[in-house]
Amino acid sequence: MQTPTLIRETFPVGPLQCNCTIIGDPVTKKAIVVDPGGDHQLILDRLDQLGLKVVSIIHTHAHLDHFLASGEMKKATGATLHLHKDDKFLWDNLEMQCKLFGVPYNPVPAPDHWLQDDEELPCGCGVAMHTPGHTPGSMSFWFPEAKLLIAGDTLFRRGIGRTDLWGGDYAQIETSIRQRLYTLDEDAVVVTGHGPDTQIGDEIRENPFIRG
Template sequence: MTTDAAPALIRETFPVGPLQCNCTIIGDPLTKKAIVVDPGGDHQFILQRLEILGLKVVSIIHTHAHLDHFLASGEMKKATGASLHLHEDDKFLWDNLEMQCRMFGVPYTPVPAPDQWLRDDEELACGCGVALHTPGHTPGSMSFWFPRDKLLIAGDTLFRRGIGRTDLWGGDYASIEKSIRQRLYRLDEDAVVVTGHGPDTRIGDEMRSNPFVRG
């Protein structure tokens, strides 16, 4: 006797905000519950996409606490009641979001404190993925792995033929190289990688062709 395979997750990624951070909606097609990753601006557009997709946000999760990945988080929480999640090692950055905005000339919209701290290997809301602690770009940088769909949301840790910069607050090159080699490059080579900015890539392509960290 055979059973039907579980339907693929709903995934939509689009650039938002003044620095064009990639925001991703991940939705469970059965329960219609959703996660929003890195709402870096344009909260009304994100809410519109969720409505069109028929999804209800239960969790707003952040790959890290640089300003361009949080700018719509407060408005999203206010509109949806969803909880905010971040790794605790980035608390110092979250506590200084207003300063970050001033430095980059971006208007600051107050954001409440995170409701919960993300942990390494923590199961995400909806039970569809897991959080991976991948420090280097920031001390608390996280990636989010959805094994059934072979999908990785890497934030600013790994880009198409690039890696996250390590010259900002708390950045560390040795740590980001270790995170990529020991955590990300050990995932399925066919997995699609959603980057923090710019186009998607694949794990195997980066292992072979990334000029900064080869597999």
């Protein structure tokens, strides 16, 4: 039986049901966790069940619902925190964001590493893509061998990320989707920031906001 190119599990976490994704290397058993938006013990338990060791905690952007378990995850695992620098102003104001939305704030240390466009991800199986618009530092993560895209809040099933929050820019998100995401393999599965998966080709043809 052929070994899968990566282990992928996505499940909603936290008060705003952000999709958290575990990406693991089936050979080395090293993993990254994308957007741990709450329920840190649930994420840790799932990593244990999968036999994976998390080495990096990676964020698509710095809105509160995508980071709420990051501090506890780092404390428990020693994994590094990753973010694009253009979202530093949001990260620096995480406590304020929580207060605005009435969500308890758990302190999170500063990111250990600033993500760059086209940077290889720690497990060596994917690449970071800077896709600004929802926030200035929004990132998507592309895993070409698995035909898998983690799009955060940039692209949803028949929707796009809102641009009326801090640093949002509609022209930027349109460019990011058209020039970066819609040029990927049409068969690729898209893991969205909230809600169900979709496919690139389906969004190109059917997304009412931005069609290819």
